[in-house]
Amino acid sequence: MTDFTLNAQARSDLGKGASRRLRRNASLVPAVIYGGDEAPQSIAILAKELAKLLETEASFSHVISLNVDGTAEPVLIKALQRHPAKSFVLHADFMRVVEGHKLTATVPLHFINQESSVGVKQQGGEVLHNINEVEVSCLPQDLPEFIEVDLAKVEIGQVVHMTDIKLPKGVELVSLAHGSDLPVANIHAPRVSKEDAPKEEGADE
Structure with a gap:
């Protein structure tokens, strides 16, 4: 059974340069969580963990438990930006899932x-x-x-x-x-x- 869980860390170093450094130096994928009543949050995810999750077709249509610095939050994958030639993920957007809301x-x-x-x-x-x-x-x-x-x-x-x-x-x-x-x-x-x-x-x- 697939584990629809991802670990992430909050990030405050924003911008294109910061995103490039994340991918190059730490093998991390920059991402954003948005939606609900909370402000958008910038995070970073281990590239290998995200790639493993995306091997499963259902990951795109399944509520994912996104663990940000120890706090779990239900989200959906909303958009992925991939490298045009090598297809690995450059950036990910996640949408918050709010209980009782469609x-x-x-x-x-x-x-x-x-x-x-x-x-x-x-x-x-x-x-x-x-x-x-x-x-x-x-x-x-x-x-x-x-x-x-x-x-x-x-x-x-x-x-x-x-x-x-x-x-x-x-x-x-x-x-x-x-x-x-x-x-x-x-x-x-x-x-x-x-x-x-x-x-x-x-x-x-």
Whole structure:
């Protein structure tokens, strides 16, 4: 079971120069906690601890216990700034989770029964994912690590929209609340390339 806990230390040395020194000399990632009724707080996290946590997909959609100088605080990962070439984290933003207050978070979609769906198994179609994650609104205790999209009964030419997703109790999709019912996935007929098409009889080989 993944431990969704991070240790951090408060920092007062701010600015780009200070952030570079943190990363270079102490292998620390500068970060900020914001939200709730408290002022934003600048912190630093061990780069290797953050990298280990981010190996788990659920870390992006799970309430994390952020231990700052001995005081634990529930937070969500809100944004990560990564190195453009090496992909390691340069800066992290965390949002405070307030009990009893709804939060918004990005949750991954898990597509199930793709290969056994009507459109693939019986009709020979191909699955296309339009989106792989959704933004949800819910209370902290209702936040799901992922949301399943069942494609078992989807046929060729059929489009699965956000309104077709079975949501966990207490969870709402932000896009639907704004009146946008986006396509999530569809099954289309396989594309046949010219190289794959059968040659006409008598054609030169």
